[in-house]
Amino acid sequence: MSGGRVITLQIDGRDCGAREEQTILEVARENGIYIPTLCHLNGLHPVGGCRICLVEIAGAPRPLPACVTHPVEGMQVTTDNPELRRQRRLILELMLAEGNHICAVCVVNGHCELQELALQLGVDHLEVPALYPSREVDASHPRFGLDRNRCVLCTRCVRVCGEIEGAHTWDVMGRGLQAMVISDLNQPWGEAESCTGCGKCVQVCPTGALFEKGKSAGEMVKRHLHLPLLTAMRREEEAGE
């Protein structure tokens, strides 16, 4: 799918060149235009689930997620305005209200993508009531832990494990508010036969839901910048086979 047609579009009034198969998010980033994201991660298949990256496109009846929308010749994109900011803020509030987030005692406090977004969008209190779900913590793995109270169902862990590591230990069970990430047949992570212990899921998790054991509050910093490289290498290997 490389070497598609070249297109020009406008993002925030600026003319940008793009290839057909790129996403609006990629084009924006190439041009130094920032669009907030959460479920998207370079190197993984985008799913368009979190809806944080919504942008306005002239003529479209509703905003569209930049991470999965492809540019079209002459498209006019707006990445930031009061309405978009209001929507993103509300979505983030919904996300925070859905789980149980107590940043002060969280391993990723200060290095959390969710927290970062909240700061950026000015979410300092919740206008919707918190749902206070009772969710399980899985501490059965010798090196890692999963605290579902901090999970935002971005499915990055599911995708990195299936697409990059090839183990597919994780998936999502149930639906709606009951949905949650599980390993193998919803068994303790430590007993999941398919887990190779590579720790990629831990590194890509945007929040403190997946963490390395033995870290105390604020100590866990995630590293996932190497992912696109891994994906590229994998593709090359597959092509060479």
Next chain:
Amino acid sequence: MPPAASASSGPADTDQAATPNIPQCTPSNTPKHDASDKRWRPVEAAMRRNGYRPGGLIEALHAVQRSYGYIDDASMRALGATMQLPLSKIYGVVTFYHFFHLKPKGRHTCVVCLGTACYIKGADRLLQAISREQQMQPGETSADGRLSLLTARCVGSCGQAPAVVIDDLVQGQAEGSAINRQLARLNGREEERPAATATKGPPAAGEART
């Protein structure tokens, strides 16, 4: 029409998780789910029909539930091994769809429709009445495995709302006390019933309420 509740596959296969160190499960080390088990044959056939490709997963799950009444861990492992599907993916699919059950259902089922037409005609009060009398919450199976109280979103008899389905038979214009009486009768009669639903369940443990 909900598949036969079967007490068939005993608890033996539900504690699979206790033997976690089998690296790759193949049909041969999940003794219950292979060609020697007659009930597995339709499952195998469903997979074969779809060329053992992932696209056949839901068809295969329907076949499992038809054969066993529910979908246990051993079945999921056998499907995963045969179709080369990750376990978590299968589990994710099974739990996404309300039609699939991880646990055996009661030998009798009472499904109260909570679709719009039935709701307008008081299905919520009907459900409460049944739930109170049977001392069960919707979705529960009685401890003796005799009755499951379930709900549905429209069973297609909206013209007869509110509708209740007892062991595959739709009862239109249902009314709480009549349904409760019928459930009581059903319990009392259980032994002599050549029930269409409860095929091979062990004989009911006493306690007839008539």
Next chain:
Amino acid sequence: MTPEELQRIAAEELQARQHARHRIGVCTASGCLSCGSREVLTAIKQEAADKPEMNLRVEGVGCMGLCSRGPLVWVQTNPPPTETSTAASADASPTASAPNLPDASPDDSADITTDASSDRPTGASARAESALLYKQLTPDDAPTLIATLAAAPASPTAAAAPPATTAEQTSAQDSTQTSAQAPATGDHPLAQKICDPAMPFFKRQVKVVLDQFENIDPERLESYLAADGYLALLDCLHHRRPPEIIDEITRSGLRGRGGGGYPTGLKWSTVAKASAFVPQAGQGHAGSGRQSAGEAERPDGPRKYVICNADEGDPGAFMDRSVLESAPHRVLEGMAIAAYAVGADFGYIYVRAEYPLAVERLRKAIGQAEKQGLLGRNIGGSDFNFQVEIRLGAGAFVCGEETALLASIEGRRGQPRPRPPYPAEHGLWGCPTLINNVETFANVAAIINRGADWFASLGTDKSKGTKVFALAGKVANTGLIEVPMGISLTEIVNEMGGGTPDEAGGAIKAVQTGGPSGGCIPAAHFNLPVDYESLQAEGSIMGSGGMIIMDDTAAMVDVARFFMEFCVEESCGKCTPCRVGTKQVLLLLEKIGRGEGRPADLTQLEELCHLLQQTSLCGLGQSAANPVLSTLRFFRREYVELLAGEEEA
């Protein structure tokens, strides 16, 4: 099967019907089955077997619409088999054979009789010419019923058209019949159980999709052939090129009946233009998915698919179920024509597992059609191949959404994905895929047979044709009706539906259309014409055709809460606004319902509703707010009255 063979079988079937002295049809669709029509059918069959000299022909037939009065049974007495028995001879004009009876074929009702349709055996000539419709029969009534026939003289005095076939508003003729019928039924032993064929419930209907259901035995192919079955398919295969078919559908103005109302012809031409594609392996999965499409014996290579969406999820709607249970072949024929037109050779029907009877009848129908060469390879002697398979849903409303439906057929969690790309270009396993609703497909054969102009003459300017609705809730006549688009809600609810049921005489307050994605229309707006645009303008949608009538006992905040609870349960959980937002809206509605709401809560409610509409990924989330917004629009007072601290308001 060649067209000649088809005509021959159809003629034989029609002749066999005419040869019987009396024909009896017992409804065997789910509605009636659930109140015992199977037993009634058995009892009547038994009676008939005991009295062979009476020459009775007893058939199980499809849904006649008045499901709430089931089991429904019609009885028809044939004129003595003399000169009129030229059953299906193509030259006998159907109307001529029964001058004093309203002919039921809709081509007359539209006052446009195209040449193409009149020189075909439309089946109308053999249609019940004098029939009585009985309601709520029990097996015990069977002997009485047969006895009335034995006693009755041969002359069809109680002449009345079979109620369910009366497709038009030829009122002049109707009145004569009712009066003719009234005296005849006076001393009838089953008089209490005879339905009045002149009731608006029947009279107002115009049947295209439901046409001849009362004459079709859902389990016999011959029976469908006698109702012009597969004529359109063979006509297409032998005489029309795909672009001509698409043009016909486009000109007919048919729009999707699954809810969205997307122009069907446009969708077909998009799929037709897309180039076929080699099915991709299951995405992101390294398993055995080398060639993941369908069956082992099918060739690899580029392909397109046709999918019939029969996942009728709107609780309280049962149109599609009835169509599948009554005339499964009509849907199959529509799919085959579509496949030929867009260049597909494989099809799936995605049916709810909650519809076991529909599934069983579809299975049977597919088997019959394959055996007769109407499906499978070289259909009708042409070089067109089309294979159809059934896929069962498993209890997820969201799987009616087309991309979720695709995921489900591919064996995955039924979660929608962002569109574009649309399934028409990138569908099942990446191949161009045509997805249409059951009712949409069921319209196709009639359009081919009777022409686009005829179809376009029904309905309104922008919404052509007819629509099937399922009436339910607080109305006297619940059941299935098919009406021309543009008919007013008053006509449907008050006239056809017969207003409030006799027992509890509360006034009708509103009608809910479109289920969890639709809205409530207050009684004051009942002069609204029913078409896609008008309903949308009122904040509701046409939806798939569920119509729930509510009387003044319905509390609108509670109705909104009911639908929101449904959406919370059915949200797939993929996107944040729908997964969490629906729950937050539900909490607010519950709070208001308990009388604890504050004015600020109404503001927040509206804000969350708009967020759902604007930012959700799929149609479920985007329309989940409709029931709330529409009740807020028309019944805001009920919300405000429930608020606790009204200082600011």
